[in-house]
Amino acid sequence: MLHIRTFRAPDDPEACSKFITGHKRLLEIYGITQITSNTQEWVNDYNTTVILVEDKDTKVVYGGARVQVVTGQYELPIEIAIGKYDPKIYDMVKADQHTGGTCEVCGLWNSREVAGMGIGSFILARIGVTITSQLPVATSYVLAAPSTVKMATRIGYVLEKSLGNDGLFYYPKEDLVATAMRFGDINDLSTATETERSKILSLRANPSQTNEEIGPKGTYPVEYNIKIPNL
Numbered sequence: 001m002l003h004i005r006t007f008r009a010p011d012d013p014e015a016c017s018k019f020i021t022g023h024k025r026l027l028e029i030y031g032i033t034q035i036t037s038n039t040q041e042w043v044n045d046y047n048t049t050v051i052l053v054e055d056k057d058t059k060v061v062y063g064g065a066r067v068q069v070v071t072g073q074y075e076l077p078i079e080i081a082i083g084k085y086d087p088k089i090y091d092m093v094k095a096d097q098h099t100g101g102t103c104e105v106c107g108l109w110n111s112r113e114v115a116g117m118g119i120g121s122f123i124l125a126r127i128g129v130t131i132t133s134q135l136p137v138a139t140s141y142v143l144a145a146p147s148t149v150k151m152a153t154r155i156g157y158v159l160e161k162s163l164g165n166d167g168l169f170y171y172p173k174e175d176l177v178a179t180a181m182r183f184g185d186i187n188d189l190s191t192a193t194e195t196e197r198s199k200i201l202s203l204r205a206n207p208s209q210t211n212e213e214i215g216p217k218g219t220y221p222v223e224y225n226i227k228i229p230n231l
Contacts, residue, residue, distance in 0.1 A: 047069040063108075102140065127226055140182070145179075155196045
């Protein structure tokens with residue numbers, strides 16, 4: 001059975017190492033060697049929460065994502081990635097930091113073993129939004145690849161047209177496009193679809209539950225334990 005759990009990055013160095021290795025391996029398959037969310041300084045950041053997808057019995061890691069809260073100690077990956085192209089991102093993040101707090105859902109990946117199950121395209125992004133309610137934030141950012149823009153829109157993110165070319169940037173390579181997106185109020189899910197809103201609210205109310213999830217390759221059980229320990 002797939003198990004999805006959350007933890008503050010420094011609380012589980014071994015799991016962080018598995019996360020980094022799996023993410024790096026996947027990026028290399030697609031010829032991507034430099035990406036801001038794949039740096040390793042976040043492993044020491046107590047304000048970074050890791051979402052991990054693993055086999056409940058073997059502890060093999062199949063994917064994950066991170067939610068990094070702005071504190072002033074570390075820049076968000078989206079700031080590092082697009083700041084040199086459009087410095088307005090710095091002022092925007094700083095303004096959000098001082099009016100309720102902000103974060104970024106980043107580093108999302110899933111291994112080829114679970115490709116087609118909807119882990120990356122549905123579940124991880126949904127959990128990223130779900131757990132923001134446990135964090136000292138009011139807004140959230142994501143830098144979406146073309147394949148994940150629909151996913152981000154579905155869970156409530158909105159294209160940030162004030163940045164770049166109507167929100168678009170060439171990143172991490174000149175032949176790839178990234179889209180800057182922002183969630184304006186993590187407690188107002190009106191921008192999410194009805195289905196996603198229902199799932200997010202259910203997981204926020206009961207962060208420990210087991211569900212039958214439906215992906216392109218069929219139905220499978222997932223155990224969720226997404227209340228962040230030691231906050």
